[in-house]
Amino acid sequence: MRTLLSLLAITLLCTGVRAQNVKALVGGTLIDGFGGKPLRNSVILVENDRITAVGTRAEVAIPAGTEIISTEGMSVLPGMWDMHVHLMINGHSDYAYWDTVMPPYLEEIIMPASAKQLLLAGVTSARDLGGPLKESLAVRDRINAGELPGPTMYMSGPFLQAKPYPGTEAFRWGVQSVAEARSKVNQLADAGVDCIKVVDQDQIPMDAFLALVDQAHQRNLTVVAHSHRPEEIRRGLEAGVDCFEHTGLSSAPGYPEDVLEMIRERTAQMNLGPLFWTPTVEGLYNYEYTRDNPEALDNDCWHEGLTPEIIEDIRASIHRPGQLPYFQLTPIRRPTLERKVKQLMDAGVVLMVGTDSGIPMKFHCQSTWNELDVWTNEFDIPSMYTIKAATYWPAKMMGVDQDYGTVSVGKFADIIAVKGDVLRHIALLSDVDLVMKHGKRVK
Numbered sequence: 001m002r003t004l005l006s007l008l009a010i011t012l013l014c015t016g017v018r019a020q021n022v023k024a025l026v027g028g029t030l031i032d033g034f035g036g037k038p039l040r041n042s043v044i045l046v047e048n049d050r051i052t053a054v055g056t057r058a059e060v061a062i063p064a065g066t067e068i069i070s071t072e073g074m075s076v077l078p079g080m081w082d083m084h085v086h087l088m089i090n091g092h093s094d095y096a097y098w099d100t101v102m103p104p105y106l107e108e109i110i111m112p113a114s115a116k117q118l119l120l121a122g123v124t125s126a127r128d129l130g131g132p133l134k135e136s137l138a139v140r141d142r143i144n145a146g147e148l149p150g151p152t153m154y155m156s157g158p159f160l161q162a163k164p165y166p167g168t169e170a171f172r173w174g175v176q177s178v179a180e181a182r183s184k185v186n187q188l189a190d191a192g193v194d195c196i197k198v199v200d201q202d203q204i205p206m207d208a209f210l211a212l213v214d215q216a217h218q219r220n221l222t223v224v225a226h227s228h229r230p231e232e233i234r235r236g237l238e239a240g241v242d243c244f245e246h247t248g249l250s251s252a253p254g255y256p257e258d259v260l261e262m263i264r265e266r267t268a269q270m271n272l273g274p275l276f277w278t279p280t281v282e283g284l285y286n287y288e289y290t291r292d293n294p295e296a297l298d299n300d301c302w303h304e305g306l307t308p309e310i311i312e313d314i315r316a317s318i319h320r321p322g323q324l325p326y327f328q329l330t331p332i333r334r335p336t337l338e339r340k341v342k343q344l345m346d347a348g349v350v351l352m353v354g355t356d357s358g359i360p361m362k363f364h365c366q367s368t369w370n371e372l373d374v375w376t377n378e379f380d381i382p383s384m385y386t387i388k389a390a391t392y393w394p395a396k397m398m399g400v401d402q403d404y405g406t407v408s409v410g411k412f413a414d415i416i417a418v419k420g421d422v423l424r425h426i427a428l429l430s431d432v433d434l435v436m437k438h439g440k441r442v443k
Contacts, residue, residue, distance in 0.1 A: 021047055021048050022046065022052075022065070022066045022067065023045075023046045023067045023069055023413075023439065024043055024044065024045050024060075024066045024067070024068050024069065025042070025043070025044040025046070025076060025415065025436075026043050026057070026069065026070055026071060026072075027041060027042070027043075027071050027072035027073075028042055028072065028073070028074040028075065028417055029042065029074070029075050030042035030044065030076045030077070030407060031075060031077040031384070031387060031422070031423065032054070032077075032078070032406050032408060033077065033078040033391035033392045033405055033406035033408075034388070034406055035384055035385070035388045035392070038075075039054075039055075039056065040056070041056050041057050041058075042055070042056060042057075042071070042076060043055055043056065043057055043059070043060040043062065044076070044413075045060060045062070045063075046413040046436075046439045047439075048439055049413060049439040050410060050411065050412060050413060051407060051408065051409055051410065051411055052409060053409060054407060054408060054409055069434070069441075071417050071434070073420070074417040074418060074419050074420070074433065075418050075420065075421060075422035075423070076407070076415060076416075076417045077387060077391065077407070077415070077416060077417070077422065078124075078391040078392075078405060078406055078407050078414060078416070079122060079123070079124025079125065079391075079414035079416050079435070079436070079437060080122050080123050080124065080125075080368055080390045080416065080429070081123065081124075081126060081127075081353065081391060081395065081405075082118065082126045082127070082151075082353060082354055082355055082357060082368045083126070083127045083353060083397075084129055084245055084278050084280050084354030084356050084357070085114070085127065085128050085354070085355065085356075085357040085364065086114075086129070086130060086131065086357065086358035086359070087110070087114040087115055087128050087131060087136070087139065087153075087364075088102075088106050088110065088114075088130075088132065088135070088136075088171070089110075089114075089358035089359065090113065090302065090310075090363065090364065091302060091318065091358065091359075091360060091361055091362060091363045092317045092360065093317040093318050093326060093360040093361070096167060097317075099168055100167065101313075102310075103132070103170065105307075105310065106131075106132065106135045107135040107138055107139060109310065110306070111131075111135060111139045112139060112305060113304060113305025113306045114358065114364045115139060115148060115149070115150025115151060115153065115364075116148070116150055116304055116305050117305065117364035118150065118151050118364045118365075119151050119435065119437065119443075120301075120432075120442070120443055121301075121364065121366070121368060121369065121432060122368070122369075122416040122429060122432035122435055123151050123364075123368050124151050124152065124414040124416070124435070124437045125151050125152045125153075125154070125394065125395070125404055125414065127153075127154045127155075127156075127194075127195065127224075127354070127398070128140075128153055128155045128156065129156050129195075129197045129245065130156060130158070130159045130197050130199075131155065131157065131158070131171050132170045132171040133157040133158055133171075133188070133191055133193075136155040136156075136157050136193075137155060137191060137193070140154075140155050149442060151437075152414075152437075154194035154195060155193055155194055155195075156188075156196060156197035157171075157188050157191065157193045157197075158171045158173045159171065159173070159197050159198070159199050160173055160175050160181075160185075160196065160197065160198045160199075160212060161173075161174065161175065161198065161199045161200045161201075161203070162175065162200050162204045163176075175204050175208055175209075175212060176204070176205065176208060177208050178208050180208065181204075181208045181209070181211040181212035181215060182212075182215045184212075185212055185215040185216050185219065185221070188221075189216075189219040189221060193221065194221070195222045195224055195398075196216040196221050196222070197224050197225075198213075198223060198224070198225045198241075199225070199226040200232070201225055201232050201235050201236060201239075202229055202231035202234075202235055209235060209239055210238075210239050212239075213240055213241060214239075222242040222397070222398070222399075223239075223240075223241050224242065224243045224244075224245060225241040226244070226245055226246060226248070227246055227247070227248040227249075228246060228249070228250070229248065229249070230249065230256050230259050232248070233255075233259050233262070233263075234258075234262060237263065237266055242397070243275075243278060243352075244276075244278070245280060245354070246278075246279065246280050246356075247280070247336075247337055247341060248340075250333060251336060252336065253339065254336065254340055254343055255340065255343050255344075260347050263275065263344070263348070263349060267347060267348030267349060268348070274349070274393075274396075274397075275349045275350065276349065276350050276351075276393070276397045277344050277349040277350070277351055277352070278351070278354035279337075279340070279341050279344065279354075280354050280355055280356045280371070281337045281341065281375075282355055282362070282371040282373075283355065283361075283362045283367070284327075284333055284334055284337060285334055285378065286374065287327045287334070287361075288330070288331060288334065290321060291321045291327075297318060297321070299363075301365035301366065302314075302363035302364065302365050302366070318361050321361060324361070326359070326360045327360070338378065341375075341379055342379070350389075350393055351389050351393075352389050352390075352393050352394050352397060353368065353371050353372060353375075353386070353389045353394070354371070355368055366430070368390070368429075369427065370430075372386050372387070372390060373426055373427050373429075373430075375389075376426045383423045383424075383426050384423065386426065387422075387423075391405050392406055393405075412437075413436055413439040414437050415434070416432050416434060416435050417433055418431070418432055418433050418434075419433055
């Protein structure tokens with residue numbers, strides 16, 4: 001009898017320990033990331049870092065001792081992805097100055113601050129496209145080890161291009177030959193990057209560019225390429241690039257018909273999977289409004305993690321937002337953005353949310369929700385499509401959809417919630433009320 005009682009006591013103790021590691025998000029409207037009808041009065045059970053049950057209150061039994069987190073009156077959705085960020089910059093307007101003065105502070109101050117700002121904004125996963133190799137991987141690995149707060153990061157390390165711009169050799173590597181292309185891709189792959197970023201591919205010798213993409217695919221790395229010029233797109237499609245960035249083409253009103261035909265030809269090949277595109281329109285689209293209504297620049301959310309000296313440096317650089325050389329062509333480019341995005345959608349590409357976050361006046365705490373807002377409220381893209389472009393498709397593109405991208409059983413508990421109906425008022429994402437990453441509440 002004593003043995004039986006002892007076993008019962010141990011069982012109860014173990015049950016109590018398990019219950020302490022279980023959380024239940026109860027009552028909210030769940031938008032799970034798959035794009036279907038939202039689930040009212042939802043219950044999401046989380047044990048340690050994974051989701052163990054999803055359903056309604058009538059369907060999911062909540063174990064005794066579970067920590068209850070009320071989501072009543074809230075929209076609940078997967079943590080957002082931003083597929084185009086730059087942790088190494090944080091809104092400063094003078095790249096030449098920043099690239100000269102700030103490198104000693106990137107690993108310990110600037111990049112961790114950027115990552116924390118993204119996480120607090122509800123971005124639980126992000127793809128960093130262009131940065132110094134050692135610092136990029138060090139920050140990613142420290143986040144993964146729990147030493148720094150931030151999204152799960154996917155890092156490209158240095159840009160690959162024909163020739164690095166003067167003063168950028170630490171994070172831009174030149175490629176001029178087949179041998180150099182394969183060697184540098186291997187160097188990045190051996191270091192542990194998550195993808196390859198290439199720019200100005202219309203200036204790289206074609207045989208070298210083909211070798212670059214081929215070598216990346218041999219190393220199981222996706223290739224992300226700029227689409228600023230028609231020939232960049234043509235070459236990218238010919239080489240088999242996996243994802244294009246930006247709408248590009250400067251102030252031209254739309255894509256040339258031969259480029260659209262190439263895109264349509266590619267998207268028709270179901271065996272190759274989707275052709276992904278990250279248009280990054282928010283920074284351009286909102287520039288004139290920000291210039292004329294600069295109150296958003298005073299929001300101190302972008303100060304998080306930065307030193308007073310760096311904050312003042314950034315603030316001084318954007319003191320006259322109407323005079324920034326970076327944006328002088330933007331008023332001519334802005335009217336072309338919606339048409340280009342619609343052309344891409346009509347041609348069959350799968351759009352993903354990314355922002356170029358960190359460019360002048362575009363802060364990591366604001367950029368992602370602004371991108372969703374422009375898509376939904378300015379371009380009339382359905383809010384459910386927009387949310388899926390910030391959750392499901394990025395995880396699919398990065399090959400981690402078994403763990404991320406939706407609120408479903410078995411996946412990491414990366415979950416955010418906002419008060420109100422986010423499908424009707426997408427701007428509610430400007431102030432996310434709850435952020436959970438890998439089962440831990442970080443906000």
